[in-house]
Structures are given as C-alpha cells and as structure tokens.
Amino acid sequence: MNPETPNHPDPKSVAPGEVEDLVDLNLDEVGEPDLQALADAAASEYKTQMVPEMDLAELGDESPDGERRVDLESALTEAEGQLGEMLKREAELMEQHRRLAADFNNFRNRVQRDIALAVEQAERRILLEMLPVLDNFDRGLGASYQDVETFRSGVELIRRQFLEALRRLNVEPLPLQVGDPFDALHAEALTTFSDPALADGAVAAIYERGFNLKGQLLRAARVVVNRLSDAEKS
Template identity: 35%
Template sequence: MTEEQPRQTEAENATLTREPEACSSEVEELQKAYDDLNDRFLRLAADFDNYQRRMARELETRTTFAIESFAVELLDVLDNFERATAADDASLREGLEQIKKLFTAILQRHEITPIECCNRPFDPRAHEAVAYVPADATEGTVIDEVIRGYCMKDKVIRCSKVVVSRGKEE
C-alpha cells in the first residue's frame, strides 16, 4: 500500500464483505423498528386529537353550567321584580331597594364591581365620553355618569358612559 491510498479499517472491511443475507436481516430489523415507531407516533397523534376534543367538550360543559348557575341567581331577581310590581305603591319603593341589594350581592359574588368614575380623571380604558361640556371642574375630569360601567375581577366588561369637563369657558 502506498501512503496516498486511504487505509480501510476492519469495520469498513467487514461491511464490504458482508453477505447479502446479513444485510437483508438488518434491513428487516430497521423496517420493523421504523414500523413500531410509526405506529407509536400514529397512536400518540390519535390520543392527542381525542384529548383536544375532550377538552373542548369539557370547556363547553363548564361554560354552559356557569351560565346556567348565573341565570338561576338572576331568576331570583326577576321573581322579586314580579312581586314588587304586584305590590301597592307604598311598599313598591322598599321592594325595589331590596331587589337592588339582591342584584348587587349576586354581582359581588361573581366579582363584578361598578367602576367609580365621578370627579376622577377621564380614563379611555374604563370610560366612554358621550359629552364634553364646559364645567367648573378641571379639564378632563368626569363630571357625570350617564351609564355605569363594570369590571369583572380586573377586566372592564362594560365601559362607563360619562360626561367630561372641558373646563371653564371664559
């Protein structure tokens, strides 16, 4: 052998001199391993699809039950409104006050709170200006609440519709 010819290792020599039967058995083993892995992959993909469908059904069920529970609580308020409208004028005001308290308690249980806005700076994330009028208050201050806004936990679910001061006109 000359220095310029590459030397073959024993492993390379063994590979080159293998018999065809040995190569075909290796191919069969590799094919079997491939088929096993492919089967595992397909089963895992099917399991994941089933999981996604199951989670979607569970989410829908939870949402439905949450809405149902909230609706049942609101039906108590409706019942009280019906009783109040059937009452005489003297007890009507008192009945309406009780309904308001009940309704407020239901909202608080669900962590729904009103947005305080009067005499505070206008905040476009929580307020929607319906008017911009001259007033004694400094410019940009909310001077009246037309429709109350609400937050659920820390998220605004309805903006307050407010009147904002333009400041004093001279």
C-alpha cells in the same frame, strides 16, 4: 569419399539405442521443415509434463477472489439482517404513531366536550344568579305600595340583590363618581357640559356605569365631561 556427397553417418555404424536421437538434416531430400509446428508440439509436450491438471473449484476457494466473495456474502447477509431489523422497527414506529394519533384525537374530542360543558355550566351559574332578581321584580310589581318611598325602598332592595349577584360572579362596578377626573382608559366621553362648580375635565354626569371582571375592564363607563371656558377658568 566423394566431396559432393554430404557426410552422413552410416546407419550400420550407429548403435541401436541412438537411432531416435538422429535428425535427418538432408533438406534437399526431405524439404524445408515447419518450424512453428515443431515449436507448438514441443511446448504442448512440455506443458503436459510440467503442469498437471488442477481442480479449479478448489483453487477458486483459496484465491483472493474467493475470499472477497466470502466477505461480500457475509456483508450481504449482515445487511439483510439489518434491513429486517429496520423494517421491524419501522413497523413498530408506525404502530406507535397510529396509537398516538388516535390518543390525540380522543384527547381533542374530550377537551372540546369539557370546554362545552364548562361554558354550559358558566351560563347556568349566571342564570341561576339572575333568576332570584327577576323573582323579586315580579313580587314588586304584584305588591301594593302606600307611597312612592315604599316603592323606592323595594326597588333599592332589588338593586342591592342584583349587585350582590354580580359580585359572586366576580363583577365589580368601577369606583367612579361625579367630580372625579376623566380617565379615558376606563370611561368614554359622550358629550361635554359646562358646570362652574366642577373642575375642568372632571366627570359631570354618569350615563352608564362601568364594570370590571376579575380585575379587568369589562365595560367602560359612559360619562359627560365638564368643559369650562377660558373666562370660567380664570
């Protein structure tokens, strides 16, 4: 055998079934092989044999991402249902608010009418109480009197009738008399007067009588207050 010639097996001495396993290593005759291409081809063949094709749609339904998608769809459906209920409740509340506003407006109008009617009835009551007094004044002016005392008695009768009408309207005169101490809460001092027969600070004269309405001051009395000098006091 020639030492410079590579030791290649004789094709005639190789069994027929072993031809596919032989690799030609004579780089001088064939040239440098593409190792990357060989590696890619081997990997592709291995992947084709070991990893069969799978249905990605079925895989997606069984993956955690698929479960998360189902949960999100369920939450979205529930949220849409809650939103629908909230919108329905809002519509009911708006309708209730509209009805309450209408009822309040009707109530306010009714109260205003009742107040106006009450004021009108109170005015009518006062006038009906005063008209008989006016009638007696008209009769007194049309009558003839024999003397002044008879005329005075008629006027006194009308005055009592007028006071009785005021009493029915809950109006009472203040119990203030000449000689009573001056009370600034129920009386107004118009001026002063000096009368030694009266105490200092007493009511010397009543110019206008005061009145109470249902226990509250309606009009203060207007009076003259007695003021004594230092000599008169001593």
